[in-house]
Amino acid sequence: MAKESGISKILAGTFVFLTISVIAGIVTMIIFYKTEIALMDPTPRPMFTSSTTSLPPVIRLPKNLVPQSYQVVNVTSPNQTMLFTGNSTVTFHCVQGTSVVYLHSRNLDVSGPVVMNKDTNERIGVSSMKNEEDTRNFLEIQLNAALEAGGNYSLFLAFNGEITENLNGVFVSTYAQGSPAFLAATNLEPADARTVFPCFDEPEMKAVFHVTIIHRRDTVALGNADMRGEIHSNILDDVWKVTYFYPTPKMSTYLFAFTVSEFTDSNVLCALCYRCVLPTQTYARPDAIAAGHAKYAANITGKILKFYENYFGINYEQKTLDQIALPDLGVGAMENWGLITYQEGGLLYEDGVSSLLHKEVIATLIAHELAHQWFGNLVTMKWWNDIWLNEGFATYLSFFAVAHMEPYSKMKDSYFMSNLHAAFEVDALASSHPLSPPQEDVQMTFEIEDMFDAITYCKVQSNETRNEYIYDVGVCMYLSDFSYKNTDQNDLWEYIQKAEDEDGGHTTVAKVMNTWTKQMGYPVITINTTNGEVYQKQFLFNDSSESSLWWYIPIRVMSNAAEPSLVWLESIKKDEFIAKSGEWILANVNCAGYYRVNYNRENWERLSTQLETDPHRIPLMNRGQLVDDAFNLARAKLIEVTLALNSTRFLQNERALLPWESTVRNLEYFVLMFDRSEVYGPMQACGMKASFCLHSQILAIDVACSNALPECSAMATKMFANWMDNNRTNRIHPNLRSVIYCQAVAAGGAKEWEFAWDKFQSSIDTSEKDQLREALSCTKKIWLLNRYLKYTLNPEKIRLMDVGSTILSIADNVAGQALAWNFIRAHWEYVSNGGAASLIEGVTRRFSTQFELEELERFAADNNLSPTKYLQQAVEQTQVNIVWVSENKDSVLKWFENETAS
Known part of the structure; x- marks a missing residue:
């Protein structure tokens, strides 16, 4: 419900101008039919089940009405009022007779319902209308006569709502353009379309949208489809513009989008293959466009x-594609069909200022969102439990698209490994979830939001079970046959099965794949090369958890005497994995399988010897994965922690970046667990030594400075001081700025921090602002960190979308972790708008004591936090950390002391 009870005179006048004839019809023509309810065959009202039962509440819309199209009129002027107003007419088909219409509405003042029989052009009386103020958000409209099965009907509703500041629904954003300028934008995934207009807000209920946006004359309105026309309307003060859009393709409500701003566009025409030129326009702040940042x-x-x-083999289905860089957006980007929204840092790039890494991030993010135009927009999952059909494919395909553009880039392998390990980390907890859980497990909004995690985005990319050719053929047939429709994973398996059968294969696709998608977690394969024994079990950090899960597992295996070959675990012969004298065996070649591998100690030692003498005999991906497997097997107490640490010794001769990235990422866990204890001293000393072996300049500086190498701190301080002395010119190379800024602020005091803060406030370059914002969290001065935390409460200093990441950066700093934890507890209501899940997960990463566990549990209870997976995972990870630290602290300390001494 909107906070204000009325709307401005200007908006009221505009609204009356557009709907006066309809309002008059409501006044004169509403008739209450006297038909007995018993004769109407009404659809039962969706109800919550009793709290005494174990069944979940019914919060899904009934399937008796199927929307066909919407006509949506919206009046928005964020520089004048924080309200929007409008009306909508939804046309729908009735598949089962009913006297009640259910659709979604939240935080809207809804009025003036008019129901029409489109087949007879007769009006149907409305006896009552009410909005359920609970998690269902149902707008319930009781009719005086039943809608008949097979009939076509329409429902008109007038509405007004609030333009919010919390980056969901229709939200407002401001930016500096001489004087403060305002814009309005939408962000509706997964369940906020209902806050913009009353609708059937479920992904399977697709419809065509006819949209009209009424806005100030000096602004531009963008929508899902190409603009059909504009008129200027002499309403009150002669400043209104009416923008009409062509009908959209048939699409889900969460993809509905519009923006109203004074932005300008790049106006680039992109010649596409075998057809006419498609105009793709990239919008941003006028100064950013003028500077060429888009x-x-x-x-x-x-x-x-x-x-x-x-x-x-399928054309992009729209006649235009707009992309817009928003100063505020609660997600990195959103794939709205025809109007993709981005945070500014995801779209704007400045030569000489932005780093090469930032360029790669932009390319990958655009590739991800464009992949959604097929996976998600053209073909959409039936329900949110299968959101991986959208996000997993978009992530997977983005690597191929960027690699196609930049064939000499090594980023594909690096991104692949990074995403693989992100999924591994979450999926090793007993509080994880299947890639495709049952629909009944994903009902409430917080359960839907929980699905947008590393498992959904990253797990699908690695799977040895698929034949790439068959997989691609099946996927293309799937996209073609289900265009404008909805699917679940069974549809995908069916089409891959068709391709498998046509190719003469014998694999039962669903039988194999369901073990990977319907079960949580993943296996660890244990291979004993002495007796040939091979078996699987679920990999879990918590060794007290029990599991009987089982997977179909293909294993690509090689040795120093044999080239790679593929075998299925259940078909392995008894002596197939027995190593000959001096022979090593390597499984999961090139890391194509979503599992870890453990070996007997002799095989681990032979692999380590091979890495130290001739590492190139082991594939690059495996050189990184062997380190990752070893460290995580040690975290799960399946091997000794010293064996994992020993696995890094080959790195002194390793020149490829990937194994180093894997090692640094895994040692980060040791830092988190021990940087507040006596273990950290010898660990830092080893880190100094390791930095001299690194062949990546950025990573070497980061490792060296993080481990307090005096020469590194001196270099960073000097480079930063030179910039401070001549701040018109930043001589620090763009690729080095993030690490130099951080290390110089960490080594400095108030002078350096204040300079970085002033630069952050004055910079108009998004990449530069992001690097400075993160660097400000690197200071070791407690009072400066406290000041910075307080700044996050002021949106004029730190934008709401940056609040969460800023606090997490402070929490990553050992000097700021406790401060950040206390701060989010004191200001939870505000800071949680920036991402409650990531805050809990990030701020508790160091938790490894019983006291910290109890604090976390008390915080959840005091704030009545929903039992989200993120909260469960934070609790479980803390429990795992407590046990692991107590059992391994002495061994780790001794290893680093010996290593330092040698």
């Missing part, structure tokens, strides 16, 4: 679209 994004968009069109 050129890179605008230029690569057409190339990526062309790649996907060729890959899928």
Whole structure:
């Protein structure tokens, strides 16, 4: 419900101008029919089950009405009022007779319902209308006559709502453009379309949208489809513009989008394959467009679209594609069909200021969102339990698109490993979830939001079970046959099975794949090369958890005497994995399987010897994965922690970046567990030594400075001081700025911090602002960190979308972790708007004592936090940390002391 009871005179006048004839009809023509309710065959009202039962509440809409199209009129002027107003007419087909219409509405003042029989052009009386103020958000409209099965009907509703500041629904954003300028934008996934207009807000209820936006004359309205026309309307003060859009393709409500702003566009025409030129326009702040910051994004968009069109054999379905860089957005980007929204840092790139890594991030993010135009927009999951059909494929395909554009880039392997390990980390907890859980497990909004995690985005990319050719053929047939429709994972398996059968294969696709998607977690394969024994079990950090899960597992295996070959675990012969004298065996070649591998100690030692003498005999991906497997097996107490640490000794001769990235990432866990204890001293000393072996300049500086190497701190301080002395020119290379800024602020005091803060406030470059914002959290001065935390409560200093990441950066700093934990508890209501899940997960990463566990549990109870998976995972990870630290602290200390002494 909107906070204000009325709307401004200007908006009221506009609204009356558009709907006066309809309002008059409501006044004169509403008739209450006297038909007995018993004769209407009403659809039973969806009800919550009794709290005494174990069944979940019914919060899904009934399937008796199927929407066909919406006509939506919205009046928005964020620079004048924080309210929007409008009306909508939804046309729907009745498949089962009912006297009640249910649809979704939340925080809207809804009025003036008019129900029409489209087949007879007769009006149907409305006896009552009420909005359920609970988690269902049902708008219930009782009718005086039953809708008949097979009939077509329409429902008109007038509404007004609040333009929010919390980055969901219709929200307001401000930016500096001489004087403060305002814009309005939408962000509706997963369940906020109902806050913009009354609708059937479930992904399976697709419809065509006819949209009209009424806005100030000096602004531009963008929507899901190409603009059909504009008129200027002489209403009250002669400043209104009416923008009409062409009908959208049939799509889900969560993809509905519009923006109203004074932004300008790059106006780049991208020539696509085998058809006419498609205009793709990239919008941003006028100063960013004028400076050319949108050129890179605008230029690569057409190339990526062309790649996907060729890959899928299906054209992009819209006549235009707009992308807009928003100063505020609660997610990194959103794939709204025809109007993709991005945080500014995800779209704007400045030569000479932005780093090469930032360029790669932009390319990958655009590729991800463009992949959604097929996976998610054209073909959509039936329900949110299968959101991986959207997000998993978009992540997986983005690597191929970017690699196609930059064939010499090594980022594909690095991103692949990074995503694989992100999924591994979460999926090793007993509080994880299947890639495709049952629908009944994903009902409440917080349960839906929980699905947007590393498992959904990253787990699908690694799977040795698929034949790439068969997989691609099946996926393309799937996209073609289900265009504009909804699917679940069974549909995907069916089409891959068709491709498998046509190719003469014998694999039962669903039988194999369901063990990977319907079960949580993943296996660890244990291979004993002495007796040939091979077995699987679920990999869990918590060794007290029991599991009987079982997977179909293909194992690609090689040795120093044999090239790679593929075998299925259940088909392995008894002596197939017995190593000959001096022979080592390596499984999961190139890390194509979503599992870990453990060996007997002799095989681990032979692999380590091979790495130290001739590492290139082991594939690059496996050189990184062997380190990752060893460290995580040690965390799960399946091997000794010293064996994992010993696995890093080959790195002194390793020149590839990937194994180093894997090692640094895994040692981060040791830092989190021990940087407040006596273990950290010898650990830092080893870190100093390791930095001299690194062949990546950025990583070497980061490792060296993080481990207090005096020369590194002196270098960073000097480079930063030179910038401070001549701040018109930043001589620090763009690729080095993030690490130099952080280390200089960490080594400095108030002077350096204040300089970085002033630069952060004055910079108009998004990449520069992001690097400075993170660097400000690196200071070791407690009072400065406290000041910075307080700044996050002021949106004029730290934007709401940056609150969560800023607090997490402070929590990553050992000097700021306790401060951040106390701060979020004191200001939870505000800071949780920036991402409650990530805050809990990030701020508790160091928790490893019983006292910290009890504090976490008390915090959850005091704030009545929903039992989200993120909260469960934070509790479980803390429990695992407590046990692991108590059992391994002495061994780790001794190993680092010996290593330092040697």
